[in-house]
Amino acid sequence: MDVTELKSRHIIYAILFLVIVIFLSATTGPAQLPLGQFFAAVAVHLPVISGHFHVSSLNEALVWQLIMPRICLGLLVGAMLASAGAAYQGVFLNPLADPYLLGVASGAGLGATIVLVFIPVALSFSFNLLPVAAFIGAVISVALTFTLGKAAGSGRNSSSLLLSGIAVAAFFTAAQTFLQQRSSAGQIQDVYSWILGSLATAGWSDVTLILPYVGLSAITLVAMRRLLDALAVGDLEAQSIGVKASTIRIIIIIAATLGTAAAVSVSGLIGFVGIIVPHMIRLVMGPSYKRILPLSILYGGAFLVLADYLARTILYPEEVPLGVITAFLGAPFFLVVLRTSKRLI
Amino acid sequence: MNQMLSRINRFCFTGALKYRFKSIFASATLFFLVMTISLPGASASVKRIPERADGIATTSFTQRFASVKSGSSAVINRKKAKKSFPVTISSGGYKDTVPTRPTRILCLSASSTQMLYAIGAGKQVVAVDKYSAYPKNAPRTSFTGYETSAEDYLPYHPNLVILAFNENNMVQQLNVLHIPVLVMPAANTIRSADIQMLQLGLATGHYLAAKKQVNKLATTLHQISHRVGNKGQGLTYFIELSPSLYTATSSTFIGSVFSLFKMKNIAGQVKYNSNYPQINSSFLLKSNPDIVILADTVCCGQTPKSFASRPGYSVLQAVKNHNVYGVNDSVASEWGPHTLVVMAQYLAQVLIHRAAVKSHLVMINNNLSGRASSVYTRIILSR
Numbered sequence: 247m248d249v250t251e252l253k254s255r256h257i258i259y260a261i262l263f264l265v266i267v268i269f270l271s272a273t274t275g276p277a278q279l280p281l282g283q284f285f286a287a288v289a290v291h292l293p294v295i296s297g298h299f300h301v302s303s304l305n306e307a308l309v310w311q312l313i314m315p316r317i318c319l320g321l322l323v324g325a326m327l328a329s330a331g332a333a334y335q336g337v338f339l340n341p342l343a344d345p346y347l348l349g350v351a352s353g354a355g356l357g358a359t360i361v362l363v364f365i366p367v368a369l370s371f372s373f374n375l376l377p378v379a380a381f382i383g384a385v386i387s388v389a390l391t392f393t394l395g396k397a398a399g400s401g402r403n404s405s406s407l408l409l410s411g412i413a414v415a416a417f418f419t420a421a422q423t424f425l426q427q428r429s430s431a432g433q434i435q436d437v438y439s440w441i442l443g444s445l446a447t448a449g450w451s452d453v454t455l456i457l458p459y460v461g462l463s464a465i466t467l468v469a470m471r472r473l474l475d476a477l478a479v480g481d482l483e484a485q486s487i488g489v490k491a492s493t494i495r496i497i498i499i500i501a502a503t504l505g506t507a508a509a510v511s512v513s514g515l516i517g518f519v520g521i522i523v524p525h526m527i528r529l530v531m532g533p534s535y536k537r538i539l540p541l542s543i544l545y546g547g548a549f550l551v552l553a554d555y556l557a558r559t560i561l562y563p564e565e566v567p568l569g570v571i572t573a574f575l576g577a578p579f580f581l582v583v584l585r586t587s588k589r590l591i
Numbered sequence: 592m593n594q595m596l597s598r599i600n601r602f603c604f605t606g607a608l609k610y611r612f613k614s615i616f617a618s619a620t621l622f623f624l625v626m627t628i629s630l631p632g633a634s635a636s637v638k639r640i641p642e643r644a645d646g647i648a649t650t651s652f653t654q655r656f657a658s659v660k661s662g663s664s665a666v667i668n669r670k671k672a673k674k675s676f677p678v679t680i681s682s683g684g685y686k687d688t689v690p691t692r693p694t695r696i697l698c699l700s701a702s703s704t705q706m707l708y709a710i711g712a713g714k715q716v717v718a719v720d721k722y723s724a725y726p727k728n729a730p731r732t733s734f735t736g737y738e739t740s741a742e743d744y745l746p747y748h749p750n751l752v753i754l755a756f757n758e759n760n761m762v763q764q765l766n767v768l769h770i771p772v773l774v775m776p777a778a779n780t781i782r783s784a785d786i787q788m789l790q791l792g793l794a795t796g797h798y799l800a801a802k803k804q805v806n807k808l809a810t811t812l813h814q815i816s817h818r819v820g821n822k823g824q825g826l827t828y829f830i831e832l833s834p835s836l837y838t839a840t841s842s843t844f845i846g847s848v849f850s851l852f853k854m855k856n857i858a859g860q861v862k863y864n865s866n867y868p869q870i871n872s873s874f875l876l877k878s879n880p881d882i883v884i885l886a887d888t889v890c891c892g893q894t895p896k897s898f899a900s901r902p903g904y905s906v907l908q909a910v911k912n913h914n915v916y917g918v919n920d921s922v923a924s925e926w927g928p929h930t931l932v933v934m935a936q937y938l939a940q941v942l943i944h945r946a947a948v949k950s951h952l953v954m955i956n957n958n959l960s961g962r963a964s965s966v967y968t969r970i971i972l973s974r
Contacts, residue, residue, distance in 0.1 A: 563870045
């Protein structure tokens, strides 16, 4: 029996868990809508059957404009962060690697801060400039990391890449801190809200904005899952079986980084998902990326939807920053898995 | 994390504030001063007293004026009021003595600046912070109130410094330099703002003028409230402080302005950890307020139009009825008499002409100073 192959039952369990979390999040949230009203609000947006349902405009707006986009965005962001985290851990052979390793967070943070501080009026445009600026910032910082890492190391040495990532992140964070110092109190609050991560203002436009990036990135990573296993045994061994390690590494890093940049641009900096979800799967299912990557996508999405559900319900009507929930929920659970599992990371 | 959030809340809403990061050199200076303060005997002049949750000082002074109410005759101890200096004032958890009538006042709170000029102490003011927008002739400086060293204030040779908060241990620093300092924290009610005005009157030698001003203010508010009648009774409102839905509850100064018209805050039904909570968008939609006030037009570029265009918000009756109004951000963070009257008048106009106003773009644009009142009145009435 191959303990590295992904079985259909693993996928079924993960999808079942995901469906339960979505259902729980959609129907038992603070809106406290009757189930009939909830399904009617969804049904009026479906072709063919839409004419058979009636729902008040308020309930329809609650479900279709606020709850559903938030759940969908949670799925996409969670799936992206978890799979990118798993991919980074595989590429750098480092269990502490997370999706923000190469400066994505600091670059996106600087981009977002520039918009919030210098062009606050952009927030009132019908086309939201904030995620675009965050995305551009993230891409620029990772491009800088690559350029500096290449210049510093011979070839694509992963250590020099990591070190240049740390340097670029420090530089961008310093620039962001300087801008925050020059901004007003209201702007600082928005910057902090963004840094702590939130899906509170999610809309369908955010979902459609990141869907292509996340989709492409996730497909690429899943397609590369066998090659990640090959990288785990070492570059020379991988090359001996016909795998060009440096090329594979670059493709995976670019895919994971672009997807992460897109996710971060709409959700802010949500921590822990990218480390905890892949490790929990690794501890339970074993070290093979053939299992870790596809399951990270499903469980990562479910985990973030669940965390967001708690963020908007536990102190209702107040919102709790999503980053707080992911750490509160994820860290103890992870420690339990770590303690009870006999597998090694 | 909670510490960080409470810190954000604290300095975001206790005045038109500015976050100030310490530079290495400033930190070194601060370290030196703190070390000096901590020397035996040096800290004797700093007397920290217990602070009440509502931010009003719990000292003998406040107890003496406990019966001061807006709209009623204040209890005045005339002998004490006319008593020459020194006077000891307790406020914001600190107590200090003003030895002589101050002639060089440095005021680092926009609300206190309004109060000083209202009670006739303007001539004694030598410098105010950059956020003191009213009155226009106030001697504005680049100070923010977040200066790390008291040394920054010395070129003005102040003999009284008024702060809104004790950032960077400024009270202790000024005590070391033997400069009297008063801390006038954010008022949560009109009454606590009145008490601050009386305290400033006592500290500057204008107590009777301050008392007169408090009574005048109460009469003005009563007249405004009378003009509106019961048009606001039972109407629900939401104050937006940032697009991420931070709001002010009815237990805040701006909330008390709405309470003048018997309006209900949608965030008023729940007990929060803060008076400035971040609420859920589902809650906003379900609460469906009659009136929405945007106090994030400056910081975050929000307009009634951008508010209406957010996902799902078009169903709100405030949006449908064009009752979303943009105001200057400072109305949510100042408690001075000018801001109070302008906001009350603005709200009165909104309530009286609410049904007739058919525009999303009713804004107070000129920083609530000078001609603000007449400008917005004309805008509404001309619709």
